[in-house]
Each structure stands twice: as structure tokens, then as C-alpha cells.
Amino acid sequence: MQALEQVQEGQLQGVEDICALSTVSEPALLHAVRLRFARQDIYTRVARILISVNPFCPLPIYRSECLDRFKQAKDSAELAPHIFGTGHDALRGLAQGTKDQAIVISGESGAGKTESAKFLLTYVAECVKGHDADGAHGAHVEERVVQTNPVLESFGNAMTTRNANSSRFGKWLDLRFSQALAMRGCRITSYLLELTRVCGQCEGERGFHIFFQLTQARDEPGLKALNLQAPEAYRYLKNSVLRAPGIDDKQNFSDLRRALHVLGFSEEEQMQAFQILAGILSLGNCEFGEAEDGEELGLVGAEAAARALRVAPERLAQGLRRRKVVTGRDCIETPLRLDQARAARDGLGRVLYGLFDWLIQRMNDGLEMTNGQKPGVLDISGFESFGTNSLEQLLINLSNEELQQQFNEAVFKSEIEDCLKEGIDLGEIRYEDNSDVVALLDGKGGVLDILDEELAMPKATDLSFTNKVLKSQGKHRRLVTPKFYGSATFGIHHYAATVTYTCDGFLEKNADRLPLDTVADLLLSSELPLLQEMGRRLEGGSPLAKGSKLRSATFRFRASLRELMTKIQASETHYVRCIKPNASSVPEESSRRPWCTSSCATAGCWRRYGSGSRASAAGCASRISCCDSAACRCCGPRRRGPPWRPRRRRRRTRRRWRNG
Numbered sequence: 237m238q239a240l241e242q243v244q245e246g247q248l249q250g251v252e253d254i255c256a257l258s259t260v261s262e263p264a265l266l267h268a269v270r271l272r273f274a275r276q277d278i279y280t281r282v283a284r285i286l287i288s289v290n291p292f293c294p295l296p297i298y299r300s301e302c303l304d305r306f307k308q309a310k311d312s313a314e315l316a317p318h319i320f321g322t323g324h325d326a327l328r329g330l331a332q333g334t335k336d337q338a339i340v341i342s343g344e345s346g347a348g349k350t351e352s353a354k355f356l357l358t359y360v361a362e363c364v365k366g367h368d369a370d371g372a373h374g375a376h377v378e379e380r381v382v383q384t385n386p387v388l389e390s391f392g393n394a395m396t397t398r399n400a401n402s403s404r405f406g407k408w409l410d411l412r413f414s415q416a417l418a419m420r421g422c423r424i425t426s427y428l429l430e431l432t433r434v435c436g437q438c439e440g441e442r443g444f445h446i447f448f449q450l451t452q453a454r455d456e457p458g459l460k461a462l463n464l465q466a467p468e469a470y471r472y473l474k475n476s477v478l479r480a481p482g483i484d485d486k487q488n489f490s491d492l493r494r495a496l497h498v499l500g501f502s503e504e505e506q507m508q509a510f511q512i513l514a515g516i517l518s519l520g521n522c523e524f525g526e527a528e529d530g531e532e533l534g535l536v537g538a539e540a541a542a543r544a545l546r547v548a549p550e551r552l553a554q555g556l557r558r559r560k561v562v563t564g565r566d567c568i569e570t571p572l573r574l575d576q577a578r579a580a581r582d583g584l585g586r587v588l589y590g591l592f593d594w595l596i597q598r599m600n601d602g603l604e605m606t607n608g609q610k611p612g613v614l615d616i617s618g619f620e621s622f623g624t625n626s627l628e629q630l631l632i633n634l635s636n637e638e639l640q641q642q643f644n645e646a647v648f649k650s651e652i653e654d655c656l657k658e659g660i661d662l663g664e665i666r667y668e669d670n671s672d673v674v675a676l677l678d679g680k681g682g683v684l685d686i687l688d689e690e691l692a693m694p695k696a697t698d699l700s701f702t703n704k705v706l707k708s709q710g711k712h713r714r715l716v717t718p719k720f721y722g723s724a725t726f727g728i729h730h731y732a733a734t735v736t737y738t739c740d741g742f743l744e745k746n747a748d749r750l751p752l753d754t755v756a757d758l759l760l761s762s763e764l765p766l767l768q769e770m771g772r773r774l775e776g777g778s779p780l781a782k783g784s785k786l787r788s789a790t791f792r793f794r795a796s797l798r799e800l801m802t803k804i805q806a807s808e809t810h811y812v813r814c815i816k817p818n819a820s821s822v823p824e825e826s827s828r829r830p831w832c833t834s835s836c837a838t839a840g841c842w843r844r845y846g847s848g849s850r851a852s853a854a855g856c857a858s859r860i861s862c863c864d865s866a867a868c869r870c871c872g873p874r875r876r877g878p879p880w881r882p883r884r885r886r887r888r889t890r891r892r893w894r895n896g
């Protein structure tokens with residue numbers, strides 16, 4: 237018989253630091269965190285780890301009075317657990333030691349990672365304001381670092397079914413400080429921007445915010461020359477959700493303009509960037525007509541795209557309809573099929589969105605300082621498991637596995653070893669060691685090595701890749717083989733969940749080919765200096781350039797992941813674990829009754845109402861609060877219980893009571 241855990245007083249009261257409990261167990265931790273969350277104490281401390289539960293509503297805990305309290309505190313432990321406390325600890329670590337500091341923020345999509353990173357940045361910037369600003373960038377560097385956020389959010393965030401403002405890239409922010417703790421600059425590294433979103437999105441989602449901001453602001457005097465239309469007029473936007481709940485595109489666009497200005501982007505640079513975005517939208521509207529065998533496809537709409545991109549229309553049209561085939565010493569041009577031409581058009585759209593990398597490069601050029609101590613903040617995409625999971629999910633999940641491994645080593649392994657050295661018996665401490673998953677994916681002869689090997693095989697297909705994985709790793713305890721032979725799928729038992737990956741398109745994505753052979757020449761021929769610069773990068777040092785050793789997408793990703801892990805391992809690491817309390821992204825879900833199942837009828841509103849209720853659309857005024865409709869079982873007058881609770885069960889319950 238299993239002994240029941242003893243309930244402790246601290247757990248019932250919701251202690252601030254879980255380590256204060258005499259025995260720490262999973263139920264005790266869960267109970268304490270839940271209790272604290274119910275009274276809006278969203279943060280709980282577990283030694284160096286901060287647990288943060290997303291409240292999905294504004295709380296008065298980030299005001300300047302609160303910030304000042306942390307700023308003046310000697311030790312963050314004097315105060316209640318808070319994200320500012322983590323910032324305080326990192327700054328104290330910097331001031332005391334020689335080690336760099338790293339703050340790793342993890343959690344699923346919508347758990348609050350980006351908001352936490354922003355609070356941290358605000359705190360750090362406020363704390364170091366006024367310290368000697370001996371750097372070349374003067375006293376305003378903190379403000380400029382903070383202003384990188386609106387730029388990254390406009391270009392790198394989008395609405396998904398899980399989060400209206402979801403970061404579609406991972407971010408490592410390296411902050412640089414002088415000895416006197418004056419902020420000297422920063423360097424941003426981005427990981428795995430979800431470029432496929434430029435040309436298409438899943439149902440209930442939309443593309444990057446910037447496209448909607450720009451089309452909303454099209455009537456502003458400076459933007460009229462772009463000849464932009466409403467989002468409905470563009471193929472890349474019209475099938476998505478046009479308005480993201482809680483997101484004010486117009487306001488965000490003016491914030492973006494201000495941020496670009498503070499970061500030193502000239503008016504001309506900004507206009508060129510907007511022009512490229514307009515070019516991407518026009519490119520998406522290009523449509524191809526049918527063609528006879530061996531003939532070129534018809535093409536409509538290339539003039540508008542060419543005008544926006546400032547390239548010759550014939551050159552663009554030719555690039556989208558023909559490709560070069562090299563046979564021996566000869567090079568002949570052949571017309572593309574309809575599907576190939578469409579793929580080339582969308583591929584070019586994605587290459588043009590390389591604008592994101594240019595923006596980051598440009599911000600880094602303005603803010604980077606090579607010397608100084610570095611605290612880094614990592615906000616990386618959380619573990620992902622969708623209906624269909626592809627190479628992007630595999631790479632994101634690999635990065636989460638690596639971070640989990642680093643967390644295990646830093647928190648469990650090293651602590652246990654230290655205690656054993658000191659002769660302290662910790663009893664049995666169980667944790668899931670995930671090093672075998674990391675080895676299966678990233679190790680020698682692992683899944684990603686096999687994928688790279690397939691690039692060199694002329695007849696390789698997604699299925700041949702899958703078969704090789706199943707053959708060489710089939711007995712690995714973390715690999716799940718598909719039920720039916722011949723399907724290009726496999727599963728992985730990750731530390732967080734088991735995920736099935738569909739390998740269709742793995743080879744193509746890994747090869748990361750340029751959509752047209754002439755793309756670098758096309759960009760170089762543009763009258764826009766910014767496009768010429770992007771063309772030069774493609775032609776020369778870019779990983780996408782011909783002959784580059786770094787041509788495989790997974791090779792590059794693994795190299796950058798290794799670099800990142802080395803940085804984290806060399807630093808003193810602070811962890812923030814963000815938790816999403818409910819899948820509907822609403823406050824206090826726990827107080828809602830479980831039988832609320834119908835969605836609201838208002839377009840763009842994801843709120844759910846009581847089944848069968850006639851909640852009016854007018855109730856949906858705010859994203860955060862509930863609908864307040866009297867007819868809605870969520871917010872209407874409370875009833876004693878679900879009306880359809882089966883009678884028999886009630887009778888049985890009564891009988892049991894009587895007997896008992």
C-alpha cells in the first residue's frame with residue numbers, strides 16, 4: 237500500500253519559496269502555485285528558479301513603486317517572488333563576480349515568455365540608468381535597447397491559435413555593461429524565423445503583424461506613394477484573420493515608427509523597408525496562366541511587384557517563369573511548370589522577408605559593443621506539438637531538449653554531486669534525464685546527421701530518409717516507429733510529450749535552396765540600395781550563397797544552437813519557467829465552469845461560451861474580460877450544477893451517502 241503524502245501548513249498557505257517546505261513533492265508544489273495564482277500572486281520561487289503563471293490580465297505589480305522597491309533591496313529574497321527579483325539577482329551577480337549572467341525563459345506558446353523578457357529588460361534598463369555612460373553610444377543606450385522590442389514584435393510576431401502576439405522566432409539578447417554597470421549596448425541573435433508564414437497561414441491565424449500595420453496605415457501622408465490597399469486585396473493576407481484580438485495595428489505601427497527613429501533608422505531606410513514589404517504583397521498577387529507543352533506560362537501582376545521592388549518587369553517575369561539547366565558546358569533555359577512557378581514566386585517572397593535579418597543586423601551595428609560583461613536573456617520558442625509536425629517543430633523541440641538537458645545538469649546533477657561531496661544524503665531524487673533524446677537527434681549518426689547525408693544522395697526522398705532513420709535507430713527507446721510501413725513519419729518520446737513528425741518536405745527544407753537561380757542578380761539589379769545589399773549577401777557570404785559549406789538549414793541551426801549552449805554553460809544561469817494556466821488565454825479560467833463549450837460568434841473572438849447559450853456578439857467588448865451576457869453559462873447567473881447531470885448518478889451518490 238502506498239503511503240499518502242503528508243500535507244504541510246506552508247503548502248496550504250501558498251509559500252513564496254517552495255524550498256521553505258520541509259519536504260518538497262510535486263503535489264505540494266502544484267498546490268502552492270495554484271493557491272498563490274488564485275490570489276493573483278503569479279510568481280513562486282524555487283531557489284534560483286522563478287515560476288510565473290500568466291494572469292492574462294494587467295496586474296498592478298510592475299509599477300514604478302514596485303520597481304523601486306527591488307532597486308533598493310539588498311537581496312531579492314527580502315521581497316516576494318517577482319520577475320524584477322530575477323533581474324535584481326542577475327545584476328547583483330554581474331556586480332559581484334566575473335561570470336556572465338544568463339536568464340533562460342521557457343514555457344509553451346502564450347505562457348508569457350516575451351512579456352517576462354520585456355519586464356526584465358525594463359527593470360535592468362531602469363536600474364542602470366544614470367550609471368556612468370562612458371560608452372560611445374551615450375546616455376540613451378538603455379532606451380534604444382528597449383526600443384528593439386517594437387521592431388522585433390512587428391516583424392517577428394504574428395497571431396496564432398494559441399497567442400495573438402506570438403513570437404515566431406527565438407531570441408537571444410546579449411546585453412553589454414561596463415565595470416560600473418553602465419549599459420554599453422546589446423546584440424540580438426534570432427533563431428528559426430517562421431518564414432513560411434509570409435505566404436500562407438493556418439486557419440484562425442495571420443501573417444506577421446507588420447503587413448497589417450502597414451496596410452492599416454496606408455493613408456498616412458508618407459505612405460501614399462506605396463499604393464497600398466486594404467489587407468483583403470492581397471492573396472498573402474486575405475485568407476487569414478484580419479484583426480488579431482487585443483492588437484491595435486495602427487497604434488503599434490506608430491510605436492514601430494518611433495522605435496525605428498530612436499534606433500537611428502533614417503526615413504529613407506524605413507521607406508525602403510516598407511517598399512520591400514509592399515513588393516512582397518504585390519508579388520503574392522502575381523498569377524500564372526495555363527501554357528501549352530514547352531511554352532512559357534502566362535503571368536499577370538508582375539508589373540506592380542516590379543514597380544514596388546524597383547526592378548525591370550521583364551527580369552522579374554523571366555525569373556518567375558524560367559529556370560537555367562546546366563548540361564555539361566551548356567546552359568539552357570526551360571520554362572517552369574505551374575506548380576514550380578508558384579513555388580518560385582512564394583520562395584522569392586520569403587527571400588525578400590530576409591529583411592528581418594537585415595533589421596537585426598542594422599540594430600546590432602548600432603548597438604553592439606565588443607567589450608564589457610554580458611548578461612544574456614533567452615526567449616526561445618517553447619516545446620511544440622501540433623496536429624502535423626514538420627522539420628521546424630523538430631528543431632524547436634531539439635532546442636528545448638538541449639535547454640532541458642542544460643537545466644538538468646545545472647540544477648540536479650551538480651547539486652546532487654555537491655551534496656554527495658559534502659556527505660549530505662539527499663535520499664532518492666528522481667528527474668528525467670533526456671540526454672538520450674539529444675543524442676538521438678543531434679548526436680553522431682543521429683536523425684539530423686542522416687538528414688544531412690541524404691542531401692548528397694541524388695535519389696534521396698523523404699521516405700528514404702525516414703526508412704534510414706528507422707533502420708539505424710529503430711531500437712532506440714525514444715524513437716516511435718509508425719504503425720504502417722511506407723509512411724514518412726516517426727515519433728519521438730520527448731521529455732515533455734511524444735510528438736509524431738511528418739517528414740514530407742524535410743529534404744527540401746533542409747536543402748534550403750534559393751527559389752530562382754537568378755534571385756541574387758534580380759536583387760542586385762534593383763534601384764533600392766537595401767535590396768542591392770540583400771543581393772550582395774546572397775551572392776557572397778550568406779549561407780544561402782552557392783558553394784557555401786553551410787548550405788543545410790539544420791547544419792546552420794545546430795551550429796548556432798551549440799554556440800548558444802556554450803554561452804549559457806559559461807554563465808551563471810537564472811531560470812524563469814512560464815506557465816499557461818488555460819488553453820483559451822483568458823484570466824481566471826479556473827473559476828469558469830467546465831461545460832462552457834461554444835465559441836463566440838464575433839469574428840476574431842476566441843472566447844468560449846456556455847453550450848447552447850445565445851451570447852450576443854455585443855458582449856465581446858474586451859479581449860481580457862468575459863462576455864457578461866446573462867444568457868452565457870460562463871458569466872451569467874451561477875447555477876447549482878450542469879442541468880444535464882444524469883439523474884441515476886445523483887441517486888447513486890445519495891445512496892452511497894446514506895450507506896456511508
Ligand SMILES: Nc1ncnc2c1ncn2[C@@H]1O[C@H](COP(=O)(O)OP(=O)(O)OP(=O)(O)O)[C@@H](O)[C@H]1O
Nearest residue numbers: 292293294345346347348349350351399401402403
Ligand atoms: N505578466 C503578465 N501580466 C499580464 N499579462 C500577461 C503577462 N504575461 C503574459 N501576459 C499576456 O499573455 C499574452 C501572451 O504572452 P507572451 O506573448 O509573452 O507569450 P509567449 O510565451 O512569449 O508566447 P509565444 O511563444 O507564442 O511567443 C500577452 O500578450 C499578454 O496579454
